Amino acid sequence: MIELIGVSKSYAKGSVKAADDVTLAVKPGEIFGFLGPNGAGKTTTIKLIVGLLQPDSGSIKVAGVDVLKDPLSAKRQIGFVPDQPQVYDRLTGHEYLNFLADVYQVPENVRRERVENYLKIFGIKDAVGDLVQSYSHGMKQKLVLTGALLHNPPVWIMDEPMVGLDPRSAFLLKDLMGEHCRQGYTVFFSTHVLEVAERLCDRIAIINKGQIIACGTLEEIKAHREKETLENIFLELTK
Numbered sequence: 001m002i003e004l005i006g007v008s009k010s011y012a013k014g015s016v017k018a019a020d021d022v023t024l025a026v027k028p029g030e031i032f033g034f035l036g037p038n039g040a041g042k043t044t045t046i047k048l049i050v051g052l053l054q055p056d057s058g059s060i061k062v063a064g065v066d067v068l069k070d071p072l073s074a075k076r077q078i079g080f081v082p083d084q085p086q087v088y089d090r091l092t093g094h095e096y097l098n099f100l101a102d103v104y105q106v107p108e109n110v111r112r113e114r115v116e117n118y119l120k121i122f123g124i125k126d127a128v129g130d131l132v133q134s135y136s137h138g139m140k141q142k143l144v145l146t147g148a149l150l151h152n153p154p155v156w157i158m159d160e161p162m163v164g165l166d167p168r169s170a171f172l173l174k175d176l177m178g179e180h181c182r183q184g185y186t187v188f189f190s191t192h193v194l195e196v197a198e199r200l201c202d203r204i205a206i207i208n209k210g211q212i213i214a215c216g217t218l219e220e221i222k223a224h225r226e227k228e229t230l231e232n233i234f235l236e237l238t239k
Helices: 042-050 071-076 093-103 108-122 137-149 167-182 194-200 218-222 230-238
Strands: 002-011 016-026 031-035 057-062 078-081 155-159 186-190 203-208 211-216
Touching (some): 016 042, 031 042, 042 057, 042 078, 042 186, 093 108, 093 137, 108 137, 137 167, 167 186, 203 218, 211 218, 218 230
Parallel strands (some): 031 186, 031 203
């Protein structure tokens, strides 16, 4: 569902490599965790996948669609949740969701049902008529999540999606992620919470200084490191 081949992206006239020859393949029906320390290249790689940045080299496909050659079709396959909930503050929550539903051409009856469902799940139904500028960080995160999932995209790409969520909403989001993958779709998300990655992910990749330094199931990554936790492996690989 997601394929990166030899993807590189640098800044400061090439002196800083945020993504350095990244090659990854994420399968249908898979929850894939993307781990790395601050500044390792996680967010840059995610922005490359969703088309917010263009790579210096390499190719990227989402659900079989080339992100560079057909960006609009690729974006239709994606539900994207950024690391910061960027929302139009002077819209109401309802206006924001209708705007996104219009962008993705979600029919009126379908959007109504999906909005109702997600607002109930995330517990912001009573606030949807208020201006977004009155929302807390957590409420904005829930609104962005709702908007990202409205068009029922096959590929969910989320950058630290649980930051700012209360425990109940984080639990329900994890349930949604599992159900999405049981339908044969894909979830790709970054996180700093190693316990979440350990419990939730089918496979993980660890990125450091723009390079993928480990990739596979937890068992595969632990194979040559007996009795070590993911935390210990992560610290060892990224020290």
